[in-house]
Amino acid sequence: MTAAGGLPELDPVIHAQARLRVVTALSTLREGDQISFPGLKDILGMTAGNLSVHLSKLEAAEYVEISKTHRGRTPVTYVALTRRGRLAFDDYMVAIRALLDTAGARPPASPDPSDPGA
Amino acid sequence: MVPPGDDEDDRALSPEETLRLIATQRAETARFLGGDPLLFYGTWGVAWVIGFGAYFLHYGLSGRAYAPISGGQALMILLVALALALAVTMYAGIRQGTQVRGPSQARGTMYGLTWFFAFFAQGVIGGHFSGMLPPAQAGLLWSCLSILVVSILFMAGAAVWNQPLMFLIGVWISAMNMIGVAAGPGWHALLVAAGVGGGFIVIGLVLRLRQRTA
Incomplete structure (x- = not known):
């Protein structure tokens, strides 16, 4: 998870604005819950086509699980993060926070040796 | 700046921008799934102010x-106000509730049925x-039994969804109820109208503002 320079690498599957929003929205669901495709589309304000493309990429990485079912006679698609997807999002959050700390906490490449907190 | 193979809307975000995007998206999702707090608290608040306000003026x-x-x-007046509030909030709730399925949905269904059975029991006991x-x-008796049901179900709902604010609201409703019963019908109606109904309107407004700034 950590590159040679000590900076964490960001998961490229998640680190794309649209997919980050998809994964964030899904991460707010409780474990075991699934959201309908139209519901997710409304939350994100994406077109169905656009959302489908991003979900396919996330599904290929095994970050989301897509299940198709029927409500009455209407087919409904439900989406949820997989365990792996949840872990990836948690790791991503850790990495982003680490990047922020690195950028904000000390001047680049010269940690202050006199800083007792360092 | 755009990494190869990435999408049209993706310029690289700074860590700050990324965290902001995540926070915004979380808030938007919560707003969508949790519903509009002003719609819920505001509607019930107005119904109680009008309904119990009428009783207060009567007593x-x-x-x-x-x-x-x-x-x-x-x-x-009270029954019409409550029926309208029920219709408005149930319509909104059903529209949101159908988007998510899984353990949360089962919880929500059981919790909703609890309200139904509790008020049914209240009707039987009060009628007797x-x-x-x-x-x-x-x-x-009718008023304090129904407020008792409401206060307990707020606390129980808080336990189900781990919502400390909702628990405190339940405690507050219960306190208004107990003081009101001791003080008599006029005071009870006043406390429920102003303390609970008015409190709901305030809470709805505060939660809405908080959502906006989140």
């Missing part, structure tokens, strides 16, 4: 009515005893 604080509203008229009481005491 008065010292045994004399403040307005020419009969007990029957006050009951009508209210005929034995003078009208003002019978009215107070």
